[in-house]
Amino acid sequence: AQSVSQHNHHVILSEAASLELGCNYSYGGTVNLFWYVQYPGQHLQLLLKYFSGDPLVKGIKGFEAEFIKSKFSFNLRKPSVQWSDTAEYFCAVRSDSWGKLQFGAGTQVVVTP
Amino acid sequence: DVKVTQSSRYLVKRTGEKVFLECVQDMDHENMFWYRQDPGLGLRLIYFSYDVKMKEKGDIPEGYSVSREKKERFSLILESASTNQTSMYLCASRTDVTSYEQYFGPGTRLTVT
Numbered sequence: 001a002q003s004v005s006q007h008n009h010h011v012i013l014s015e016a017a018s019l020e021l022g023c024n025y026s027y028g029g030t031v032n033l034f035w036y037v038q039y040p041g042q043h044l045q046l047l048l049k050y051f052s053g054d055p056l057v058k059g060i061k062g063f064e065a066e067f068i069k070s071k072f073s074f075n076l077r078k079p080s081v082q083w084s085d086t087a088e089y090f091c092a093v094r095s096d097s098w099g100k101l102q103f104g105a106g107t108q109v110v111v112t113p
Numbered sequence: 114d115v116k117v118t119q120s121s122r123y124l125v126k127r128t129g130e131k132v133f134l135e136c137v138q139d140m141d142h143e144n145m146f147w148y149r150q151d152p153g154l155g156l157r158l159i160y161f162s163y164d165v166k167m168k169e170k171g172d173i174p175e176g177y178s179v180s181r182e183k184k185e186r187f188s189l190i191l192e193s194a195s196t197n198q199t200s201m202y203l204c205a206s207r208t209d210v211t212s213y214e215q216y217f218g219p220g221t222r223l224t225v226t
Contacts, residue, residue: 004155009153032213034213034214042219043117043217043219044156044203044205046215049213049214090155090156092156094213098161098163098169099144099207099210099211100146100158100161100171101156101158101215103148103155103156103157104155105153106153106155
């Protein structure tokens with residue numbers, strides 16, 4: 001079964017710094033990849049997704065992710081973070097034909113003013 | 114907008130009690146999911162339902178059961194609550210198996226004492 005590994009559990013950075021969160025999945029073939037975000041006190045919501053085509057995917061709020069098939073990776077990036085990006089970020093991969101999602105452990109990001 | 118609601122935001126129950134967590138979606142989605150979210154473990158799938166009265170076990174079904182009598186409602190049942198079931202429970206729904214985007218509810222934080 002697919003598994004997902006997120007490299008960092010906690011990240012603290014200052015406003016305007018660049019953010020990159022690592023995500024690796026366990027095996028190849030056709031994959032569907034997702035980044036979800038959970039702002040404090042809010043629902044988990046989809047940030048961006050990759051199904052096929054251009055490996056550089058743009059999402060909401062200035063986030064983007066790059067799918068690198070050879071590295072089994074789908075890293076999330078934002079060039080300049082804001083205090084409002086403080087949240088927990090989850091990487092997920094479709095795990096079977098039912099389209100169930102396998103989530104990573106999550107990365108808690110704190111942006112300081 | 115898709116709306117997924119959960120019956121309680123916070124719940125405190127005693128060991129051995131039978132607990133019902135309710136989830137309702139208003140978008141006529143076929144598929145519904147129950148996850149638990151624990152720090153450092155991300156989201157883990159407990160059960161999902163691909164249609165009314167249909168259910169499939171997820172990764173951690175032990176100690177839980179589910180019920181889906183109507184399309185819009187998916188209930189998670191803890192037959193005899195235990196302290197290791199203290200967690201955040203998230204419900205999600207999606208259109209059908211061809212649509213991989215899931216929409217999440219606000220979560221129920223359950224404490225079992």
